[in-house]
Amino acid sequence: MNNERHILSAFDRDLETVQALVVKMGGMVESAIHDAAIALETRDGELADDIRRRDKAIDALEHQINEEAARLIALRAPRATDLRMVLSVIKISHILERVGDYAKNIAKRSNVLADMPAIDGAGMALRRMSATVEAMMKDALDSYIQRDAALAADVRKRDLEVDQMYNALFREFLTHMMEDPRNITACMHLHFIAKNIERMGDHATGIAEQVIYLATGELPEDPRPKGESVPRMEGA
Amino acid sequence: MNNERHILSAFDRDLETVQALVVKMGGMVESAIHDAAIALETRDGELADDIRRRDKAIDALEHQINEEAARLIALRAPRATDLRMVLSVIKISHILERVGDYAKNIAKRSNVLADMPAIDGAGMALRRMSATVEAMMKDALDSYIQRDAALAADVRKRDLEVDQMYNALFREFLTHMMEDPRNITACMHLHFIAKNIERMGDHATGIAEQVIYLATGELPEDPRPKGESVPRMEGA
Numbered sequence: 001m002n003n004e005r006h007i008l009s010a011f012d013r014d015l016e017t018v019q020a021l022v023v024k025m026g027g028m029v030e031s032a033i034h035d036a037a038i039a040l041e042t043r044d045g046e047l048a049d050d051i052r053r054r055d056k057a058i059d060a061l062e063h064q065i066n067e068e069a070a071r072l073i074a075l076r077a078p079r080a081t082d083l084r085m086v087l088s089v090i091k092i093s094h095i096l097e098r099v100g101d102y103a104k105n106i107a108k109r110s111n112v113l114a115d116m117p118a119i120d121g122a123g124m125a126l127r128r129m130s131a132t133v134e135a136m137m138k139d140a141l142d143s144y145i146q147r148d149a150a151l152a153a154d155v156r157k158r159d160l161e162v163d164q165m166y167n168a169l170f171r172e173f174l175t176h177m178m179e180d181p182r183n184i185t186a187c188m189h190l191h192f193i194a195k196n197i198e199r200m201g202d203h204a205t206g207i208a209e210q211v212i213y214l215a216t217g218e219l220p221e222d223p224r225p226k227g228e229s230v231p232r233m234e235g236a
Numbered sequence: 237m238n239n240e241r242h243i244l245s246a247f248d249r250d251l252e253t254v255q256a257l258v259v260k261m262g263g264m265v266e267s268a269i270h271d272a273a274i275a276l277e278t279r280d281g282e283l284a285d286d287i288r289r290r291d292k293a294i295d296a297l298e299h300q301i302n303e304e305a306a307r308l309i310a311l312r313a314p315r316a317t318d319l320r321m322v323l324s325v326i327k328i329s330h331i332l333e334r335v336g337d338y339a340k341n342i343a344k345r346s347n348v349l350a351d352m353p354a355i356d357g358a359g360m361a362l363r364r365m366s367a368t369v370e371a372m373m374k375d376a377l378d379s380y381i382q383r384d385a386a387l388a389a390d391v392r393k394r395d396l397e398v399d400q401m402y403n404a405l406f407r408e409f410l411t412h413m414m415e416d417p418r419n420i421t422a423c424m425h426l427h428f429i430a431k432n433i434e435r436m437g438d439h440a441t442g443i444a445e446q447v448i449y450l451a452t453g454e455l456p457e458d459p460r461p462k463g464e465s466v467p468r469m470e471g472a
Contacts, residue, residue: 063455070319077313083306087326094330174424178417185410191424192431219299 011076018068018089019145022096025061026141028054029096030134032103033200037130040110040193041123051107058100065093081214088210092144095210099137099203102196109189116186119176122169126193129165132158133200140207149215152208156220162201169194247312254304254325255381258332261297262377264290265332266370268339269436273366276346276429277359287343294336301329317450324446328380331446335373335439338432345425352422355412358405362426365401365433368394372440379444385451388444392456398437405430 032051039047069089072078078086136155143151173187173194213219268287275283305325308314314322372391379387409423409430449455 066323070323073309074313074315074319077310079310083310087302087306090323090326091330094327170424174421177413177420181414181417184413184420188406188410188424188427195428 011072011078011082014068014072014076015082015085015089018065018072018086021061021065021068022089022093023141023145025058025065025093025096026137028058028061029100029103030137030141032058032100033130033134033137036103036106036110037127037134039107040113041127043110043114045111045114048107048110052104055100055104059097062093062097066090084214088144088214091210092207095203095206099200102200102203106193106196109193113186113189116189117182119173119183119186119190122173122190125165125169125172126190126197129162129169129194129197130200132162132165133197133204136162136201136204137207140204140211143208143211144214147211147215149212152211152215153220155208156205156212159201159205162198166194166198247308247314247318250304250308250312251318251321251325254301254308254322257297257301257304258325258329259377259381261294261301261329261332262373264294264297265336265339266373266377268294268336269366269370269373272339272342272346273363275343276349277363279346279350281347281350284343284346288340291336291340295333298329298333302326320450324380324450327446328443331439331442335436338436338439342429342432345429349422349425352425353418355409355419355422355426358409358426361401361405361408362429362433365398365405365430366436368398368401369433369436369440372398372437373443376440376443376447379447380450383447383451385448388447388451389456391444392441392448395437395441398434402430402434 032054035047035051038044039051069086072086073083076082136158139151140155142148143155170191173191176183177187209220268290271283271287274280275287305322308322309319312318372394375387376391378384379391406427409427412419413423445456
């Protein structure tokens with residue numbers, strides 16, 4: 001009996017250690033989302049370069065989390081819910097790595113955009129969209145730490161708002177491009193950034209769905225609430 | 237001794253079962269890549285709808301693979317290389333699910349594009365790019381089944397070709413948009429499709445990197461050979 005209790009608490013301690021790494025990684029990714037939007041809006045090339053450097057540390061952390069999780073499984077042989085929790089660590093760190101990549105891509109593009117004509121209001125609109133996604137990501141991670149399925153369900157719902165922001169921006173960029181062909185290249189890049197932010201929202205939703213799975217044992221059955229993902233807009 | 241041998245072979249049998257599901261999933265994803273390019277080029281709305289339906293089966297298969305892998309870990313408590321192999325099953329099926337999503341997105345967009353003016357040669361160029369990625373995906377999965385690190389390294393190298401195809405298309409679409417604003421909306425969608433195919437190539441590379449990790453115990457150290465991921469092109 002005593003022995004079993006000892007084994008259980010050793011597993012819990014190890015799980016906490018690896019989850020702390022996930023939380024750390026989450027913090028780094030939240031900062032990357034935040035700073036990428038700032039770098040884009042203020043055309044701050046140094047900040048953009050810094051985000052690209054920091055992405056290497058995010059990638060390294062994912063690798064470390066994978067190794068630690070594998071070690072935990074090998075050492076403690078967890079089952080059922082415990083095992084599910086360790087596997088979710090691997091999934092969530094992979095999602096965070098993808099989001100970090102998107103932030104890095106935005107930083108790269110903001111360097112390219114710095115040499116192009118500015119598009120009125122685009123930087124601010126993208127920062128607003130990015131702030132929404134950053135808050136979703138924060139709440140998705142909080143819901144994970146607290147195993148809060150209600151908060152996770154709320155994150156899923158908010159993705160609809162991000163999809164609507166993306167669709168509105170898509171139309172705005174089209175208008176800019178049709179009005180003046182000199183805007184075309186910049187708008188192509190801005191459109192990509194909008195799409196990257198929209199994808200980050202999808203990934204925050206992916207984390208929320210993992211939390212719901214952990215809390216309830218089932219993935220949400222209803223299709224994720226979603227705005228039209230391919231805006232239907234005719235050519236001028 | 238006899239007992240240990242029994243345990244080993246039970247693990248191997250279980251691993252083969254779950255790997256067979258990954259192979260099946262890989263076949264479905266290869267078909268989806270193939271058909272998405274055909275649906276786009278021939279403006280075949282029924283085929284596009286079919287791809288969207290089939291994506292549900294791909295998603296369900298990922299879920300099943302996850303459950304089987306978790307069951308395998310819980311039941312057989314694999315360690316070291318064995319554990320790494322089971323975890324790679326989870327990773328690879330997740331990558332395949334992402335690629336299936338990209339194929340579905342292409343199918344969605346090809347429905348939207350069917351109502352727009354055609355862009356000369358775009359369908360054929362995208363199908364060529366898609367065929368390259370489909371072959372990479374096939375070889376990545378073959379390298380996985382055969383634990384063939386040399387074939388996996390070859391897949392990684394070929395991603396450079398896909399990046400170059402993408403960059404050439406990016407420039408072509410820009411030219412079409414600048415020549416005639418009526419092409420803008422169609423080119424925005426086509427550009428997205430090109431980017432989705434380029435991302436599929438990245439994912440095939442991701443599978444190849446898992447294979448190299450399985451075969452050598454280390455992720456490839458050298459940065460992945462890569463064309464410029466954000467084309468630097470000035471506005472007209």
